[in-house]
Amino acid sequence: MSALDLLLSSSLWAAALRLATPLILGTLGALLCERAGVLNLGIEGIMTMGAMTAWLAVFSGADLWTGLLVGALCGALLGLLHAGLTVSLGLSQHVSGLGITLLGTALAAYLYRLWVTVGDLPPTITPFPNLDGLAAVPLLGPVLAGQSAPTLLALAFALLLAWVLARTPLGLAVRMTGESPHAAEAQGLRPGFIRVGAVVAGSALMALGGAFLTTAAFNSFVPGMVQGRGWICIALVVFASWRPLRALAGALLFALLDAYQLRLQVLVDGVPYQLFLMAPYLLSILALCLVARRARVPEALMRPYRKGER
Amino acid sequence: MRLERRESVPLSLALLAPLGAVAAALLLAGGLIALAGVSPLRAYAEMARGALGSRLALTETLTRATPLVLTGLAAAVAFRARLWNIGAEGQLMLGALAVAWAGHSLLAGAPALLAIPLLMLLAMAVGALWLLGPVVLRLRLGVDEVVTTLLLNFVAILLVGLMVEGPLKDPTAFGWPQSVAIPRDLRLPDLVARSRLHVGVLLAVAAALLLWAAQSRTVWGAETRAAGLSPRAAAFAGVSIPRTLLGVAALSGGLAGLSGGVEVLGVTGYVTTTLSPGFGYAGIVVSMLAALHPLGVVLAATFVAAVFVGADAMGRALGVPSFMADVIVSLSLLSMLVALLLATHRVRR
Numbered sequence: 001m002s003a004l005d006l007l008l009s010s011s012l013w014a015a016a017l018r019l020a021t022p023l024i025l026g027t028l029g030a031l032l033c034e035r036a037g038v039l040n041l042g043i044e045g046i047m048t049m050g051a052m053t054a055w056l057a058v059f060s061g062a063d064l065w066t067g068l069l070v071g072a073l074c075g076a077l078l079g080l081l082h083a084g085l086t087v088s089l090g091l092s093q094h095v096s097g098l099g100i101t102l103l104g105t106a107l108a109a110y111l112y113r114l115w116v117t118v119g120d121l122p123p124t125i126t127p128f129p130n131l132d133g134l135a136a137v138p139l140l141g142p143v144l145a146g147q148s149a150p151t152l153l154a155l156a157f158a159l160l161l162a163w164v165l166a167r168t169p170l171g172l173a174v175r176m177t178g179e180s181p182h183a184a185e186a187q188g189l190r191p192g193f194i195r196v197g198a199v200v201a202g203s204a205l206m207a208l209g210g211a212f213l214t215t216a217a218f219n220s221f222v223p224g225m226v227q228g229r230g231w232i233c234i235a236l237v238v239f240a241s242w243r244p245l246r247a248l249a250g251a252l253l254f255a256l257l258d259a260y261q262l263r264l265q266v267l268v269d270g271v272p273y274q275l276f277l278m279a280p281y282l283l284s285i286l287a288l289c290l291v292a293r294r295a296r297v298p299e300a301l302m303r304p305y306r307k308g309e310r
Numbered sequence: 311m312r313l314e315r316r317e318s319v320p321l322s323l324a325l326l327a328p329l330g331a332v333a334a335a336l337l338l339a340g341g342l343i344a345l346a347g348v349s350p351l352r353a354y355a356e357m358a359r360g361a362l363g364s365r366l367a368l369t370e371t372l373t374r375a376t377p378l379v380l381t382g383l384a385a386a387v388a389f390r391a392r393l394w395n396i397g398a399e400g401q402l403m404l405g406a407l408a409v410a411w412a413g414h415s416l417l418a419g420a421p422a423l424l425a426i427p428l429l430m431l432l433a434m435a436v437g438a439l440w441l442l443g444p445v446v447l448r449l450r451l452g453v454d455e456v457v458t459t460l461l462l463n464f465v466a467i468l469l470v471g472l473m474v475e476g477p478l479k480d481p482t483a484f485g486w487p488q489s490v491a492i493p494r495d496l497r498l499p500d501l502v503a504r505s506r507l508h509v510g511v512l513l514a515v516a517a518a519l520l521l522w523a524a525q526s527r528t529v530w531g532a533e534t535r536a537a538g539l540s541p542r543a544a545a546f547a548g549v550s551i552p553r554t555l556l557g558v559a560a561l562s563g564g565l566a567g568l569s570g571g572v573e574v575l576g577v578t579g580y581v582t583t584t585l586s587p588g589f590g591y592a593g594i595v596v597s598m599l600a601a602l603h604p605l606g607v608v609l610a611a612t613f614v615a616a617v618f619v620g621a622d623a624m625g626r627a628l629g630v631p632s633f634m635a636d637v638i639v640s641l642s643l644l645s646m647l648v649a650l651l652l653a654t655h656r657v658r659r
Contacts, residue, residue, distance in 0.1 A: 041456065081644075091647045094394055094456060098594060099643040106636030107342075113631035114346055223633075231460045238454070274472040281461040285447075288458065292451040306312075 012259055014146030018217060020255035022047070022209040024154045026233035027240065027247040028161050029205030033079075035165060035242055036198030037178040037191075037300040041097025042082045043206050044230030045104020048223075050075045050207025052108035055214035055221040056115065058125045068150065068211050075207020076200045078104055083199040087192055090304030101230070109223040122220040148216040150208070155248070157205065162244035174198055178298035181305040191305050206230070228281065235284040239291050242298060250287070257283060313655040327649040328599050328606070332613065334649075335641035342637060346630045353624050353634075360623020361616035367623070369505035373577065374615035375608075377402070377586070379514035380569030381593025382600065382607040383521055388562035390525070390602050392538040393445065393555055397459030398566035399590025400466030401440045403581075405433035405567030407470050409574045410581040411478060413492030422495050429496070430571055437567015438560040440466065445559040449552050463590070471583045480580065491579040498576040508576035515608055517565065522604040534558055566590060587618070588636070595643040601650060614639055 026047060033040040040046075054071030058064055078100055085096040116123060128148035135145035165171035173194055176184040181191035209229070214221050236254065240246035258280050265276045340350030361371050381398045388395035409429045417425040444458040471487065474480075478489040498508040525531035536544035537554045545551050569589065574581055596614055600606030621635035 085644065085647060089648065089651060091651060095594075095598060095647055096644065098396065098591075099640055099647065102591060102595070102636065102640035102643060106633055106640050110342065110631050110633040110637050111345075113633060228461065228464045231457055235457050235461070238457075272472045272476060274468040274475075278465050278468050281464045284461050285453075285458050288453045289447060289451055292447075292453045295452075 010142035011146070012263060013143045013256070015259040015262070016252065016256040017143060017147055017151060018255075019258050020251045021151045021154045022212045022217070022229055023233055023236060023251040023255060024158060024248055025209030025212065026206050026230055027236040027251050028154075028157055028244060029202040029207075029209065030233050030237045031240070031242055031244060031247055032161065032174070032202035032205065033199050034237055034301055035178045035298055036174045036195045037181065037298055037303065037305070038083070038086055038195055038199050039093045039097060039302050040079070040082060040100075040199060040202060040206075041094060041234065042078060042100025042104060042203070043097075043233055044226055044228070045101035045108075046075045046078050046203050046206045047104075047210030047213075047226045047230050048108045049078055049104040050210030051214045051225060052112050052210075052221050054207075054211030055125060056112070058215060059116070059123065064128055064215055067215055068208060071207045071211035071215075072204040075210070076204040078207075079200045079203025080196070082203065083196040086304065087195045087199065090306060093302050093304075105223070108221075112221055112223065122222055124219040125215070127214075127219045128216040150212050150216050154208075154212070158244055158248040165244060175298075177305075178300055181300055181303075185307070192307075195305070206233075209233070232280060232284045235288050238295055239287040241291065241294075241296055254280070254283065254287075312658055313651070314658045315655055319654055323653040324601065327601070327653040328610070328646060331599065331646035331649040332642055334645040335638055338641050338645075339634065339638045343630055343634065346628075348628045348630050353628055353630055356624045356627050357617070357620030359620075360627070361620035365502075366505060367619065369502050369507040371612065371616045371619045372511050373506045373508070374619055375611045376508075376511045376514045376576070377569040377573050377589045378592055378596055378611035378615055379511075379518060379608055380565050380572065381589050382596030382611050383517060383593075383604060384562045384565035384569070385593045385597035386600060386602040386604060386607055387521060387525075387534075387565065388558055389597060390538050391534040391555060391558040392541070393558050393562065394454075394456045395441055395459055395559070395562045395566075396456055396594065397441060397444065397462050397466075397563075397590070398569075398593050399586060399588065400459075400463035401437035401563045401566035402570035402573075402586055402590050403463075403466045403470050403583075404440050404570065405437045406570030406574045406581045406585050407473060407478075407489075408432050408436040408567075409571040410489040410492060411473070413496050413574070414478075414490045417496070418493055425496050426498065426575065429575060430568060433567045433571025434564035435567070437565070437570070438563040440567070441559045441563030442556065445555055449555065467583055470581060470585075474582060478581075486582075488582045489580045492574070496575070497579055498572070506577055510572040510576040513572065514569075514611075517568075518604045518608050525604065530557070566593070569593075592618075592639060595639050598643055599646050614642075 026043060030040055030043055050071035053074040054067040057070040058067035082096055082100050085091045086093045128150060131147055132145050135141045137144055173189050177191045177194045184191045210226060236250045240250045261276050261279045265273060343350045343353045361367055384398045412432055413429055444455040447453040447458060448455045474487045474489045480488050480490045498510050501507045501509050533549045533554050536549055537551055541551050592614055596607055596610045599610035617638050618635045621632045624630055625632035
C-alpha cells in the first residue's frame with residue numbers, strides 16, 4: 001500500500017475518529033472554562049483522574065456508563081477545587097492549574113496502587129464494544145462501525161456546546177463573563193457563580209476524555225497514560241479560536257495526522273520510532289504558531305473577578 | 311467580609327506561611343494514608359526516620375535535594391519575571407544528554423579540571439537554548455510559553471530515548487537503554503565517603519547564594535522584578551522587556567540544564583529516559599514553597615527531597631504506595647498558594 005492509498009482508506013479515518021475522541025472531550029472542557037474566563041491547566045491531572053476512577057468503578061463491578069459518570073464526577077470535584085482557588089480566592093490560574101495537575105496525577109496513581117494489586121500485567125476490564133450495527137449507514141458506515149458509543153457522545157457534546165454557547169441565554173452569560181465580568185454583573189448576572197459552574201462542567205468533560213482512554217480505547221489503567229493529551233487540548237483551544245465546532249474540526253484534523261503517522265511508521269523503515277512519536281507535540285506547537293497572531297482571546301481570560309474592583 | 315492587601319508582610323508571617331502550608335498538606339495527606347489502613351503518625355515517623363534518621367538517609371536526602379535546588383531556582387528566577395517556564399523537566403533531560411554525550415566522546419581524554427566545568431557550561435547552554443525557542447515564539451508571535459514549554463518536555467524525553475537506544479547506546483548494558491558511561495575521573499568527587507552525596511550539592515547552594523545576591527543587589531535584579539510586577543511600567547522606566555525576558559530565559563533554562571548535567575556528573579555517570587523522577591515539575595513546587603526566594607529554595611528543596619526519600623522508606627516498611635510523596639508535594643503547592651494569600655492580605659469586615 002502506498003502512502004496515498006493509506007490516506008484514502010476507511011480504516012485510517014476510523015482510527016482518526018477514535019484517537020480524536022479524548023481530544024474532542026478535553027478540548028471542549030478546556031474551551032468551556034476559558035470562555036468563562038478561567039484557564040484550566042489542571043486538565044492533564046483531571047484527565048488522569050477521570051481515566052483511573054472510571055476504570056476502577058468498572059473494575060469494581062459497576063457498568064461502563066456508571067464508570068463514565070464516576071469519572072466525570074471526580075473530574076468535576078477537581079474542577080471545583082480549581083474554581084475555589086482561582087475564582088473565589090482569585091489565586092494565580094497558572095499555578096493553581098499546575099497544582100491540580102500534579103495532585104490529580106499523584107492521587108490517581110496512589111489510589112490505583114492502594115486498591116488494585118498489579119501483577120506482571122495491569123488488570124483489565126471489558127471495554128465499550130464497537131458499534132457494528134452502524135456499518136449499514138451509507139457512506140460513513142465503515143468509519144462509524146469502528147467506533148464505540150462514547151465517541152458518538154463526544155460528537156454530540158460538541159454540537160450541544162456549540163449550540164448552548166451561541167444560541168442560549170446561558171451561553172451568552174458564560175461568554176459575557178469571559179469577556180467582561182463587570183458588564184455581566186451590570187446585567188444582573190453573578191460572574192463568580194457562572195465561572196465556578198463553567199469550570200466544574202468543563203472539568204467533567206475533560207475527565208470524560210480521560211475515561212474514554214480506559215473504558216473504550218484501552219482496557220486498563222497505567223499511570224502516565226494521558227501522555228500530554230491535556231496540554232495538546234489546551235493548544236487546540238487556541239487553534240480553534242475558542243469555538244466548539246472548530247475545536248471538533250481541529251481535534252479531528254490533529255487525530256488524522258496522528259493516525260497517518262502511526263501507519264507511516266510501519267511503512268517507512270529505518271527511521272527511529274521516537275521521531276514519529278514527537279510529531280503530535282511538534283504539530284501542536286506549529287498549530288499555536290499559525291494562529292497566534294490572529295487569536296481572539298476572551299477578554300477577561302486569567303483576570304480574577306472581585307466585586308466592585310477594577 | 312473582604313481581603314485587603316497588606317502594605318508590608320511581617321517576617322513572621324512570611325516564615326509562617328510555608329510551615330502552615332506544609333502542616334495543612336500533611337494533615338490532608340494523613341487522611342489518605344489512613345485509607346491504606348496505616349496510622350498517619352506512624353507513617354510520618356517512618357518517613358522522618360527514612361529521610362533523616364541515619365547518616366545514609368541524610369546523605370540520600372541531600373543527594374536528592376541537589377537537582378531540586380537547581381530546578382527550583384530555574385522556576386523561581388523565571389516566575390519572578392512572569393516567564394512561565396514549565397519546561398525544566400525537558401531542559402534537565404537535555405542537559406544530562408549533552409553531558410553524557412560530550413563526556414564520553416569529545417572531552418573523554420581531557421583533564422578533569424578543564425572538562426568538568428566545560429561539561430557544566432555545555433549543559434547550561436543546551437538547557438538555555440531549549441527554553442529560548444518558546445520565549446522567542448512568545449516575543450515574536452505571541453505564543454503562550456506555558457503550553458509550548460510543557461509540550462517540549464515530551465519531545466526532550468523522546469530525544470533522549472532516541473539517543474540512548476541509538477548512537478549513544480551502551481553495548482555492555484545487557485540491552486538496557488542507557489548511554490555509555492562517562493570516564494570515572496570526569497565524575498564529581500564524593501563529599502561523604504560511602505554515600506552517593508557529591509560536591510554538586512555545594513555548587514547548588516552556591517548558585518542559590520549567587521542568585522540571591524544578584525537579585526537583591528544588582529540593577530539586573532531590579533529590572534527582572536519590575537518586568538514581572540508591571541511590564542508596562544518597567545518598559546516606561548527604560549527596561550527592555552524582550553532583552554530582560556531573554557536573559558531570564560537563558561538563566562532559567564541554564565539552571566535546569568545544569569541540574570541534569572550535575573545529576574550525570576555526580577550520581578549516575580550515564581543518561582536514561584528515567585533519569586529524573588519529575589525533578590523539573592517538583593522544582594515548580596519548590597519555588598512556590600520558597601515564595602520565589604533563592605535561599606528559601608534551598609530549604610524547600612531539602613523538604614521536598616526528604617518527602618521523596620522518606621516516602622520510599624515508608625513504602626518499604628508499611629506498604630503505603632510511595633506515590634504518597636507526589637500527593638504530599640502537590641498538596642503543599644496548593645495549600646502554599648492559599649497560605650501566601652493569607653500572609654499578604656488581611657481580612658476586613
